[in-house]
Amino acid sequence: MLQLFRKALTALVFISIVFSEDLLKYAKPKLSDYGFFIGDLANQQPKKNVLPYEVSAKLFSDYAIKSRFIVLPTSEKLKYQPNGSFIFPIGSTLIKSFYYPADLRAPDKNIRLMETRLLINTPEGWIGYPYVWNKAQTEAFLEIAGERLEVSFINSQGNHENFNYSVPNFNQCKGCHVNQNQMKPIGTKARLLNHEYDYAEGSMNQLRKWSMLDMINNLPEISSISHTPNYNNPNDGSLDERARAWIDINCAHCHRLGAPGETSGLFLNIEENNKTRLGVFKPPVAAGRATGNLKYTISPGKPEESIMVHRMLSKDPGIMMPELGRKLVHKEGVELVSEWIKKMKED
Amino acid sequence: MRYLITLLAFILINTLSASDIEKDLQTQFILAEPGDTIIIPEGSHNIRGTLSIDGKKDLIIRGFGMDKSILSFANQDEGAQGISITNSSNIILEDFSVKDSKGDAIKTQYVDGIIFRGITVEWSGGPKPSNGAYGLYPVQCTNILIEFCVAIGASDAGIYVGQSKDIIVRNSKAFHNVAGIEIENSINAEVYENHSYENTGGILVFDLPDLIQTKGDNIHVYQNLIENNNLNNFAPPGNIVGKVLPGTGVMILAANNVHIYENTIRNNKSVGTGIVSYFITEEPMTDKSYNPYTSDIHVYNNNFDRKVGLPTLDYEIGQLMAIKYGRTIPDIIYDGMQDPDISSGLCLQNNIKANFTNLDIEHNFEKWYSPFISNFSEDKSAHKCLTNHKRSTNSY
Numbered sequence: 110m111l112q113l114f115r116k117a118l119t120a121l122v123f124i125s126i127v128f129s130e131d132l133l134k135y136a137k138p139k140l141s142d143y144g145f146f147i148g149d150l151a152n153q154q155p156k157k158n159v160l161p162y163e164v165s166a167k168l169f170s171d172y173a174i175k176s177r178f179i180v181l182p183t184s185e186k187l188k189y190q191p192n193g194s195f196i197f198p199i200g201s202t203l204i205k206s207f208y209y210p211a212d213l214r215a216p217d218k219n220i221r222l223m224e225t226r227l228l229i230n231t232p233e234g235w236i237g238y239p240y241v242w243n244k245a246q247t248e249a250f251l252e253i254a255g256e257r258l259e260v261s262f263i264n265s266q267g268n269h270e271n272f273n274y275s276v277p278n279f280n281q282c283k284g285c286h287v288n289q290n291q292m293k294p295i296g297t298k299a300r301l302l303n304h305e306y307d308y309a310e311g312s313m314n315q316l317r318k319w320s321m322l323d324m325i326n327n328l329p330e331i332s333s334i335s336h337t338p339n340y341n342n343p344n345d346g347s348l349d350e351r352a353r354a355w356i357d358i359n360c361a362h363c364h365r366l367g368a369p370g371e372t373s374g375l376f377l378n379i380e381e382n383n384k385t386r387l388g389v390f391k392p393p394v395a396a397g398r399a400t401g402n403l404k405y406t407i408s409p410g411k412p413e414e415s416i417m418v419h420r421m422l423s424k425d426p427g428i429m430m431p432e433l434g435r436k437l438v439h440k441e442g443v444e445l446v447s448e449w450i451k452k453m454k455e456d
Numbered sequence: 457m458r459y460l461i462t463l464l465a466f467i468l469i470n471t472l473s474a475s476d477i478e479k480d481l482q483t484q485f486i487l488a489e490p491g492d493t494i495i496i497p498e499g500s501h502n503i504r505g506t507l508s509i510d511g512k513k514d515l516i517i518r519g520f521g522m523d524k525s526i527l528s529f530a531n532q533d534e535g536a537q538g539i540s541i542t543n544s545s546n547i548i549l550e551d552f553s554v555k556d557s558k559g560d561a562i563k564t565q566y567v568d569g570i571i572f573r574g575i576t577v578e579w580s581g582g583p584k585p586s587n588g589a590y591g592l593y594p595v596q597c598t599n600i601l602i603e604f605c606v607a608i609g610a611s612d613a614g615i616y617v618g619q620s621k622d623i624i625v626r627n628s629k630a631f632h633n634v635a636g637i638e639i640e641n642s643i644n645a646e647v648y649e650n651h652s653y654e655n656t657g658g659i660l661v662f663d664l665p666d667l668i669q670t671k672g673d674n675i676h677v678y679q680n681l682i683e684n685n686n687l688n689n690f691a692p693p694g695n696i697v698g699k700v701l702p703g704t705g706v707m708i709l710a711a712n713n714v715h716i717y718e719n720t721i722r723n724n725k726s727v728g729t730g731i732v733s734y735f736i737t738e739e740p741m742t743d744k745s746y747n748p749y750t751s752d753i754h755v756y757n758n759n760f761d762r763k764v765g766l767p768t769l770d771y772e773i774g775q776l777m778a779i780k781y782g783r784t785i786p787d788i789i790y791d792g793m794q795d796p797d798i799s800s801g802l803c804l805q806n807n808i809k810a811n812f813t814n815l816d817i818e819h820n821f822e823k824w825y826s827p828f829i830s831n832f833s834e835d836k837s838a839h840k841c842l843t844n845h846k847r848s849t850n851s852y
């Protein structure tokens with residue numbers, strides 16, 4: 110009986126979704142409706158106008174592996190910005206799929222797709238739509254209220270991880286992507302794309318490729334564009350650069366001027382140079398119990414006395430940072446930021 | 457048609473399990489259109505993640521009463537708030553409760569026009585450092601009205617308004633919080649006819665450094681009953697509110713243009729009303745735009761009362777006061793840090809049963825541990841008000 114009610118409710122919710130054309134008029138009910146991929150949807154074999162890309166520093170998402178694609182409307186172009194994301198023509202779509210292999214040590218095998226998020230640049234601005242993959246892995250359906258999915262995989266140390274993976278709801282998409290009350294893409298900044306990518310037809314710098322494909326207006330000489338390191342690669346940048354890259358991509362979407370974390374006065378974007386605003390000897394403002402009895406966001410030389418590390422280590426929703434999109438601890442990230450704080454001089 | 461669907465959905469929801477209610481409420485919050493009223497059904501509903509509202513206009517969220525419609529977050533495993541409202545305008549929250557959220561109970565940010573009416577926010581296990589920081593938590597909002605609300609058990613402030621403008625907090629109750637009501641870095645606030653009791657500190661007006669809205673202004677706190685705020689400070693260490701002395705009625709920290717009048721401030725064992733600069737926190741200050749002094753503070757026509765007894769001995773200042781004054785502690789305590797650039801510091805007038813002391817920390821600080829050679833001044837003559845503040849007739 111209860112099952113029946115649930116089904117009826119789902120149907121009703123779906124009807125009301127169809128009726129509320131406002132929010133959803135730019136969305137299609139299924140991922141396949143967009144026609145981004147050729148053949149078996151789960152293989153995510155992109156069509157010619159759907160270009161895969163990779164960002165150098167990645168947001169940690171519970172060790173999920175992510176594939177990214179960009180689609181521009183025919184013969185329209187991106188506008189380069191020295192700071193921030195490219196400016197996109199209306200009708201552009203960014204596609205990001207989240208998946209787990211059964212064993213992270215064999216990343217191409219036994220893949221389970223979790224969700225595909227579309228960020229669509231509509232005449233009313235960017236809107237994020239989350240699609241959740243079915244069990245059969247044949248289709249992903251729009252799910253605006255989010256979803257919890259049980260996941261297990263074997264991590265890079267060979268240990269089992271079991272947890273409730275969380276697909277964000279429609280509002281939570283905006284929670285991270287908002288800046289000055291406008292949705293914005295996060296990863297499509299020139300500095301995060303300025304590295305080689307393994308295209309089917311050979312390896313090439315992504316900015317060069319996009320430029321060759323006539324996708325960008327006014328791109329300056331690539332050598333003059335900065336490169337944010339891949340924080341996982343010890344040979345890509347100094348400790349300071351790699352730690353700041355991790356903090357930028359994992360924290361600065363909220364902790365920057367114009368974004369929700371600004372209330373705390375803690376600004377963690379890569380451009381920030383004021384030490385107090387970066388957290389050095391900065392007392393917390395509204396952290397509550399999340400301080401972990403520590404006095405400062407960063408205590409130079411003492412990661413174990415730094416609120417930043419304490420909150421990266423926590424899985425308690427009232428303590429952990431980021432607030433959303435993380436159920437596991439990013440061990441490698443904690444090690445990197447701890448090392449950075451440890452080497453930091455007190456002055 | 458839409459109405460019919462909402463109605464049908466509502467009937468169905470009442471027959472469904474808790475997790476379906478969570479998903480249904482969240483779906484309604486996402487799909488809401490201007491003018492909609494979303495009903496929180498009767499009963500205690502188990503909610504596991506933050507309920508979020510974003511980018512909405514003219515929305516009412518209504519329960520059947522604070523004792524009848526309860527959102528319980530005791531099993532929350534996701535999100536740092538119970539309810540989060542962002543980037544919206546004209547939102548009314550009415551007649552429901554939020555219990556035991558893992559972080560803040562209800563946070564609203566970038567909202568113009570937010571009413572909290574008849575809302576209870578509570579941590580039901582008593583005052584504990586593991587409780588969430590803030591109960592009602594509007595921040596960076598404009599046009600805020602909080603009325604007929606109750607806040608219980610917050611490990612920072614029960615009712616907290618931060619970095620906001622045009623604020624009314626009235627006819628509400630706050631107890632068993634570290635701070636009952638706190639107004640921080642905010643402009644144009646009226647706090648009146650509230651009952652703040654059995655907190656660590658009753659009502660706080662703070663200006664803190666390193667924030668976006670750097671300076672508060674024009675704060676009126678009047679006709680409140682502020683009593684028995686003698687609870688141990690259970691704020692997790694590291695928080696500025698952890699520095700509030702147990703037994704504080706009103707505390708003004710580094711704030712500007714604050715008027716405290718016609719309140720009854722009684723049986724707060726350590727500080728009836730404290731007026732202190734940021735220097736007293738002994739925290740580092742790197743924000744060059746920040747003014748750490750209090751200025752333009754008016755305290756008048758209040759009724760003070762205090763049972764004879766020791767202040768808190770948990771804090772150095774408490775110990776110092778105990779040694780200096782024994783069991784008869786002054787009601788109004790000023791740290792004496794006058795802004796050298798501003799002539800209007802503190803003015804006192806016609807407070808009933810109010811003893812005063814000026815700690816003069818600038819000259820006594822070095823001798824902090826030698827109260828016998830510290831020079832405190834009980835002389836109020838330097839703090840006369842220039843205008844005659846008449847007592848209003850409808851005093852609490």
